Amino acid sequence: MTLDLYRQGQLAPSREWVNLNPEERRRRAVAAVAGKDVATLLDLLEAHHVRTHGHVSKETLRKYRLGGRTWLEYAQSHAVKVLHPEVEHADLWVRELEASGKSPASVGVLLAGARALYSALRWAKATTDHPFTDVKPRKDKRRPWDKRQPYPEGDVGKLLAAAPVEMRVLLRLGGIAGLRASEITGLKWGDVDLEGGTLTVRNGKGGKTRRVLLSSSLVADLRELGPQKEEVAVIGRTPEAARGRLRTLCKQQGIPYLGLHALRHTAGTRLVRAGFQLQDVAEHLGHSDVQTARTYGKWADDRLKEHLRGL
Known part of the structure; x- marks a missing residue:
């Protein structure tokens, strides 16, 4: 070290x-x-x-x-x-x-x-105690997919329609590129390749780096917003500030605020619904375990819901 x-x-x-x-x-x-x-x-x-x-x-x-x-x-x-x-x-x-x-x-x-x-x-040798070794939080009884609830497509569309360009970039970095809050606010223009249609997440979860493909809508919004000097942050500020901005926009549009991380769940659900394999979804979102992406299938599969509506 x-x-x-x-x-x-x-x-x-x-x-x-x-x-x-x-x-x-x-x-x-x-x-x-x-x-x-x-x-x-x-x-x-x-x-x-x-x-x-x-x-x-x-x-x-x-x-x-x-x-x-x-x-x-x-x-x-x-x-x-x-x-x-x-x-x-x-x-x-x-x-x-x-x-x-x-x-x-x-x-x-x-x-x-x-x-x-x-x-x-x-x-620091200030103590030898381990007071939290056997302390555990109450077991979470929610199903895994209930903890990864995405924003409904209609709500995302409504937010995008009402948002200025910087906020649209934030929404699409989360809801399409699938970036985490800290990855959104830490993204620099030098990590964005508009011609190649990719961005590079540096120092993501676990200190990992990954390349993420961009949608045409995100590329268009990024072109409108910038680009700027390489060291300049695309969104910047802090994850808390980004969450606050999304919360405010949701309130203005009468949309339930599910958290900034729910945009990432939206991205995962979209990919599964589009027919991509779980390995593809995991790689796009930077999951270390492909099983984590499996929960998005519960939100993407509407066949049972549609079947029951018809009965």
């Missing part, structure tokens, strides 16, 4: 944790806990996670930091000893998250961040 990752870009603030001698690292971690210095502890979490996993996307780091922050805020408000919490407190935190209405998937994301925090604290 090279330390180059810590010497540039967004990771520069974390490099000092790696360069510290073990005793100083421990001292700073313990002092941060004692001083309730959440920002320092989250920097420790980030530095350790990147150190052990290599490249990590901004979105992944954001989620891990959110999980760590949420647990630390709970610990502070409930007088929990952060370095040596009782397992019961870890259980109660998860139950409280569930009671607040968070889905099992959302709770799982926050739990992963809390686990990453304690992995970092153990690396």
Whole structure:
């Protein structure tokens, strides 16, 4: 593992944790806990996670930091000893998250961040505790395809008709190209080949790079929007901002907001409905497991629905 990752870009603030001698690292971690210095502890979490996993996307780091922050805020408000919490407190935190209405998937994301925090604290030798080892969110009883609900075609058409060009590009990057939120906002003009009709996703989920074919409608919208200098972001801002813009557009058009990620499910459903094999769908969307694409078939297959309507 090279330390180059810590010497540039967004990771520069974390490099000092790696360069510290073990005793100083421990001292700073313990002092941060004692001083309730959440920002320092989250920097420790980030530095350790990147150190052990290599490249990590901004979105992944954001989620891990959110999980760590949420647990630390709970610990502070409930007088929990952060370095040596009782397992019961870890259980109660998860139950409280569930009671607040968070889905099992959302709770799982926050739990992963809390686990990453304690992995970092153990690396710093500030504790030896594993408070979240046996803590699990409530089992999700929803069927896999119910968690990947796409936007109906009519709703997508209505959104496109009402959207300015930049928003149309966002809608089509998600609903046709199948990009994730962080991939949409991280896309640069230098990664778009309008003549070849492709774009390159860099540092996607798991740090992977993939090439994605573009539709003629997306190429047309991209031409209208740009192109600009290679280093300029096509959409830019943050995934949260992109979600907010889509939420606002849905509200304006009277369309239920299903989330930005639901556009990706729309893309997958369209491909399955068009007759493409699951392997093709998985490659287009960047799934590591072809079985993940299988759930789109449940939304794409309308034969049973049409049959029952006729009875």
